[in-house]
Amino acid sequence: MDDRPTLPARLFHRWLLRYVPVAALILIVSGLLGYGLGSQIPAEWLQNPGTTGENPFMPAELTTLSLTVNNLGALLVMSLGAISLGSMTVLSLVLNGLLIGVVVGIALKQVSPVVVAALIVPHGLIEIPALLIVAAVGLRFGWRTIQYIRGRTKELVTGQDMREAGWLLATAAVLIVIAAYIEANLTIEIASRFTDADLSGITPA
Template structure:
């Protein structure tokens, strides 16, 4: 009889239990710093020249495909922490956090907190966990590499590590596709229920 823990339990204890909280802390601190920076931008800077209150957020049409490609690319960079001692993962978390915080700080100058939450929460509840899962993979591989270099372990990576990382990355990819669909097709519709303002040009990650 196989006494090994089942796959979900192994994934949680070996990959998520310790590394997700670390990733979440880095991301959260970066969001706070980004928010402080974004909230300092004068409101008049948010207007396009020659307009009366028109917002200056990206007016690019977002689709499920474009968002999926963009976000999967960002997660790929984050996963490179596996071959960079975790540095690419940390830098990617910091950059994403700064961008999220700054955009939220800017958005709050134009719309209410409820609207900003409506623009973020529907897809963010799925996208952020995907980001943290990939970050956990990058951080764990990075830590394993450091331990191997220091002689604390005799194996740099095992077949089990690769299989489990594959499951986690595949799960994150599925979550990213779902989040992209929600962001492209449902987010503005949900947010518009809380305001009469034109939200078509607002892009809150």
């Protein structure tokens, strides 16, 4: 009888159990700081000259492809913790958290909290776990590199590490594509059910 842990069990215990909570804490603290910044932006800054209520902090048009490319690029940078002692992963988490917080702070000046939740939750429930998975990969590789430099481990990266990281990154990539489709095609429609306001100038976080 094979008593070895299954792949999901190995991924959870070796990669996610320790590093996802660390990544989530960094993201939450950064998000709160970003919210503080966004909530302090004067309402008049939310309009471009010659426009009516358009949000200059957001791109004019989002598609599944553009969102997928943008988010996969961000996750690629986050995974570079493997070659930066985890610093790129931490920095990327901080920047993403700040951005989310700022966008929420700005959006709450324009629409109700229920609408803001509707703009974030449908794709965020998929996108944020993907972000945390990739962050876990970057943080674990970064920590192993530190341990290797300090002589605490004999191997920098094992074949098992590479295979398991590959599974996690592939899973995150699939989640990003799904989240991008929801954000580009469904989120505004869902949020519009909770308000009569024009949401054309607001882009989901």
